[in-house]
Each structure stands twice: as C-alpha cells, then as structure tokens.
Amino acid sequence: MSKFSEELAQAFQTVSLRPTAQRYAVLEFLARRRVHATAAEIFDALNRDDPRASRATVYNNLHSLAKAGLVREVHGEGKAARFDASLHPHHHFVCETCGDIEDLPWFDLPPGFSRSAAGKREVRAYEIVFRGVCVRCRGTRGVR
Ligand SMILES: [Zn+2]
Ligand SMILES: [Zn+2]
Structure with missing residues (x-):
C-alpha cells in the first residue's frame, strides 16, 4: 500500500465510515488533485475511469x-x-x-478566540475564508 492510500484508509477508519470502492474513489480524486470541484465535475471525472458509476451514487457518496x-x-x-x-x-x-x-496554509486562531466567540455553542471545526482578487486576475488588470 502506498503512503497515500494508507492515509486514505486511515481517514476512513478514524471516522468509522466504510470505505466502499466508490467512496474511496471520490475521496481519492479530491485528495489527489487538491481541487475544489463541483459535484458534477467529480461525477464527470470518476465516470471517465468507471462508466458504471451512476450520478446518484456519486452524489450520495459525496454527501x-x-x-x-x-x-x-x-x-x-x-x-x-x-x-x-x-x-x-x-x-x-x-x-x-x-x-x-x-487553499491557504493553516494557522490557528489566537488561543481562546473561538471559545469566546462561540459562547455555549460546541465548535467542531472552523476555517477562515479570505475574499479578494487572485494573482491571475490582478495580473490581467495590470495591478502591481
Ligand atoms: Zn481547499
Ligand atoms: Zn481570479
């Protein structure tokens, strides 16, 4: 087993989800390409490798x-x-x-920040979304 497939198998184990061939294929696609794909794009890509995959199955597995x-x-x-x-x-x-x-590299929020912001809510995960103009778009607008 490669290090990559070991990591995927481990991930399934951690969350106690059965790694069916199709679930595995979906996760492998997303993890390997480091893409942010729509459900339709994932289906198209997997369907090229395995034309038997139905759209409904791919969507269900994704969810x-x-x-x-x-x-x-x-x-x-x-x-x-x-x-x-x-x-x-x-x-x-x-x-x-x-x-x-x-993707931007991970950094933690200052200690205590998420706790004080969340109040009595239980926070499972968080991420920060930055918005603006990407390098490519800045280039075409001639901004330095
Ligand atoms: Zn990402
Ligand atoms: Zn852009």
Missing part, C-alpha cells in the same frame, strides 16, 4: 463523506458548492473576480 467530515463543502462566489478533501486543515481564498478557490 456521506461530507457528513463524516472527510470532505467539506466550500462556497465560492455564487456558484455551485464545491467539494474539497479535508484531510489536511487549511483556510481558503475566494477570488471575487473569477470565482476561483485557493
């Missing part, structure tokens, strides 16, 4: 992965929800011009 916390939904600029493997914590940058979503 069970999301529910288990292995995949998370990322919201861009007024587009369909995108999905992202959440094996490694990271923050996001959303470009308001082209709608692209990029």
Whole structure:
C-alpha cells in the first residue's frame, strides 16, 4: 500500500465510515488533485475511469463523506458548492473576480478566540475564508 492510500484508509477508519470502492474513489480524486470541484465535475471525472458509476451514487457518496467530515463543502462566489478533501486543515481564498478557490496554509486562531466567540455553542471545526482578487486576475488588470 502506498503512503497515500494508507492515509486514505486511515481517514476512513478514524471516522468509522466504510470505505466502499466508490467512496474511496471520490475521496481519492479530491485528495489527489487538491481541487475544489463541483459535484458534477467529480461525477464527470470518476465516470471517465468507471462508466458504471451512476450520478446518484456519486452524489450520495459525496454527501456521506461530507457528513463524516472527510470532505467539506466550500462556497465560492455564487456558484455551485464545491467539494474539497479535508484531510489536511487549511483556510481558503475566494477570488471575487473569477470565482476561483485557493487553499491557504493553516494557522490557528489566537488561543481562546473561538471559545469566546462561540459562547455555549460546541465548535467542531472552523476555517477562515479570505475574499479578494487572485494573482491571475490582478495580473490581467495590470495591478502591481
Ligand atoms: Zn481570479
Ligand atoms: Zn481547499
């Protein structure tokens, strides 16, 4: 087993989700490409490798992965929800011009911040979404 597939198997084990072939394929696709893909894009990509995969199955698997916390939904600029493997914590940058979503390195909030902001709520996870203009879009606008 490669280190990568070991990591995926471990992730399934951690959340006690059965790693069916299709769930595995969905998570592997998202983790390997480091993309933020829509459900339709994930289906198209998996369907190229395995034409037997039905749209409903892929969508169902995507949602069970999301529910288990292995995949998370990322919201861009007024587009369909995108999905992202959440094996490694990271923050996001959303470009308001082209709608692209990029990963930003993880950093923690100052100690006590999430606790004081959350009050009596129980916080399971958090991420920060930065919004602005990506490097590519800045380039085409001639901004330095
Ligand atoms: Zn952009
Ligand atoms: Zn991401």
